[in-house]
Amino acid sequence: MEYIYSAMLLHKAGQKVTEDGVKKILHAAGVKVDEARVKAMIAALEGVNIDEAIKNSMVVAAAPVAASAAPAAEHGSKKEEKKSAVEEKKTEEMAAAGLGALFG
Numbered sequence: 001m002e003y004i005y006s007a008m009l010l011h012k013a014g015q016k017v018t019e020d021g022v023k024k025i026l027h028a029a030g031v032k033v034d035e036a037r038v039k040a041m042i043a044a045l046e047g048v049n050i051d052e053a054i055k056n057s058m059v060v061a062a063a064p065v066a067a068s069a070a071p072a073a074e075h076g077s078k079k080e081e082k083k084s085a086v087e088e089k090k091t092e093e094m095a096a097a098g099l100g101a102l103f104g
Contacts, residue, residue, distance in 0.1 A: 003041050011050045
């Protein structure tokens with residue numbers, strides 16, 4: 001996770017996410033750097049829109065909270081509950097795909 005956090009920190013600071021940048025952050029945090037992991041993460045992030053990936057992951061994280069906040073008794077039909085479950089699964093799959101792009 002610290003590798004992803006370092007990339008997100010660089011991105012948030014308006015810096016380009018590079019191997020050297022990630023290594024510097026990890027060293028500053030006292031983390032022993034695995035060169036292969038750094039290279040793999042940088043390669044996995046190639047062509048990824050980090051802002052879009054973050055936005056998608058936030059939508060996915062909010063979806064279960066919103067779904068659990070709505071009482072099931074209000075719309076009590078089984079058909080609507082099935083639809084909600086299908087939509088939640090689809091949202092989770094989209095999140096996994098987006099996060100998969102970050103992890104390679």
